[in-house]
Amino acid sequence: MLKKEQVNEIIKIAKKYLKGLEWEIGIDSTNTGTTRFANSIIHQNMGVHRPFMWVRIINKKRIGSSTTTDLSEEGIKNLIERAINLSKSKYAPKLETSLPKKTKIEKVSKKIVISPKEREEAVAKIVQVCKKNNLNAFGVIHTINSSLAIFNSNGVNNYALLNWTYTTITAMNESASGFSFAIEKDFHKIDFKELANIACEKALMAKNPKDIEPGKYTVFLEEPAVAEIISFLAWLEFGAKRFYEKTSLISKKIGKKITGKNVTIYDDWTNKLTLGIPFDFEGVKRNKVILIKNGIAKGVVTDSYFAKKLKMKNTGHSLMQPAPWGPFPLNLVFEKGDKKKEEMLKSIDKGIYVTRFWYTRVVDPDRTLITGMTRDGTYFIENGKIAYPIKNMRFLINIYETLENVKMISKEQKYYGEELFGVVAPALVIENFNFQSKTEY
Template identity: 30%
Template sequence: MTLFSREEALALAREIVAKSPAAETEVTVESTVDRFVRYAHVGPTQSADRERVDVAIRVRVVRPGGVGEARAEASTLERATLEHTLAHALELAEAGIAPDDLVPLGGPVEVETSRAAPATLAHGFDAKAEAVRRAVARAGEHRLEPAGLYETCATAKALVNSRGREVFGETSRASFSVVASSPTSSGFAETIASDVSALDVDGAIERAVDDALRSRDPRPIEPGTYEVVLAPHAASALLLFFAYEGFSARSFEERTSFLTDRVGDKLVSERFTLFDDARHPQNPGWLFDGEGTPRERLLLFDRGRAQSPVSDRALARLTGGRSTGHALAQPSSQGPVPQNLVVRAGESTLEDLIGRMERGLYVTQLHYVNTIEPHELVLTGVIRHAAWLVEKGKLVAPVAGLRFTDGLVRALADLRGVGARVERAGALFDGEVATPALHLGSLHFTSSTRGA
């Protein structure tokens, strides 16, 4: 199967909108093609050649006492099933009354059409299998155990509503990851791009193998407060909490965000500038949100100063009366979310950042980070994969894992350096950030991990 064309997707969405008797109707049609090979020391362990379609119908019906709103979805193109889905949405909407201040669906907008990378769409399994063979062989040369994923995915999406809004776009994502493990160490690398031809597969294999070899037989290290340099994959695991918890107009309105009463305040170092930008070449995404509103490029931290949260149409009153284009599919119990975080690059090389530390840690990845307290974004998580003790600017010894427990806002207030090289990096949970390495003046480590 190939992705829906613009014409196919819009035609199906228009057809359902036209059939709907609701006062307002919004239809989203999505098709996805996904191919992946997961591997370990035995070679490929899981794989999939798969596709899906998703049709979501959002309706608003006028009923005694107000307006009812609901969404029903189906994973099919069968007309009979879609008619049933529309009927189900209408039935659900009869169940309850939407808020009195319900904002009408948005009208026509201009959104440029994003395109999936043709090479990503065409990428098959021969090339994936060959890359897996190289990773397994290279790790085997050094008696390391490999594990990883090679995935290419593309999605086409159209949204049409009864107020004349019609938008369409495509996205694609390709990634290759590798973990190389010895009995006492491991190295991790991942390369992510929209266009599969931009992946540096062999570079990732070499980085993971090299880190695993250089971090063997780590030294135990006492918990305590350390200066740290976080590689992009370590930084992203922290920064994603600005998306999960902090910059949603929902948590801001409900006063559970760290932004509460602090918009405009200089909360973190002036070296830190964070923005959300779906058009950024290193972390691109949908150019419209779950309501079809164009996504704006938004500054979230401007040289350390906290800016306004991101919004959707229902919460646009908190952002000057205009949605910033960060809605999820509606109606939703979730608030708006920034999905394309980018940290402004600094001027330092990774070696410069490490070279400035008198005594500290260089951390390549943080794992299983979670929130203890939302107002200061107090987080906990563990060092995973290679990490080194740094003394007088030099990596002196690999170290065993530590658990940190600390406030993200506090830690970024003492940001001492920002790397020049931006990488697209994810974390255990959802999301990715385009970020350089960050040098923090301190991070509090509360226990040492064992058995790793």
């Protein structure tokens, strides 16, 4: 990561080669400490410093873009020269809107530096718990310090410094596995022994799984499973690009019912569970955007380009330009309900308990049809209790239809995601969840 003073020095150098031009510069600098473990042994312990800089040049309304990881003066000069040359091409894209106006936004978290030894000690706690349960530990601990700065020739001068720790644990033996995770801004708030206990409990409960037939079941979805579904809905539905192209379902449903009335989803970087950067990759202040409220489709997120195209407000959700996906909500929140998870489980006479999904893929984007597999803790529910483990199942669902059938929402929420994108998700009870086929494991 780079301090604000270091960023200012880089911008000072860049300006020497940008005279008379419109420009935008982004600098993303990340320090990552990674400890991976498998079969209860650390097999990778590394640190990576990744500086990354990009520039957009606007030259007679033509755009030239380039990137570099070389932040020396020579590297910066070469970066700008490449972008200028690209902007002179007759094939260079045209800028259809102006660069964002002057802003100065800063969010500086106290830097938390975690040593390799601290990560190793955390792994030791995890392995100790797994060994007591005759299970092997697999997983990763990432500790991240990251800075992001966005500047432009109109006076945008934004800087953020963030810390977070991403941890996953899979406890395994020959026939079963269990999963747990944590994403926290402060490494020291993670109880690694408790996480390991959760993973071990799931693995021990998953021994000798039984076959059940595919079909439609009531499901209890833990937070990671819910986050997986909502993240795919975000890619398909919540950005302005597909809205503008009229290829998303939400583009035809604004102001109309699109899910069950107990479903509210919004994007809000200020939610305490998100990692939360206050500005987007064009330097525009992020706004809270209601996407679905009480089952009614309300809107999508925009950037400067699509805000102009759609004659809508720029909500501050640009990705790094050029952005083939268009604007995107990085801080999604599925609004919590009023039920305890124990109460939700007791409400299910017969159903399936899902810890998480994997290998999820889009089948038909126009119908929000996705498929994927259960993993690391799938159980059959009888009379409000987990009765026995079952073999993993493949699901095939229409996301909006699935959200029509939400019957209960937990009051507890967890943040689940990767890098700067994630979902604050509750657990859900959903009826008529479609399992298309079964597996042999």
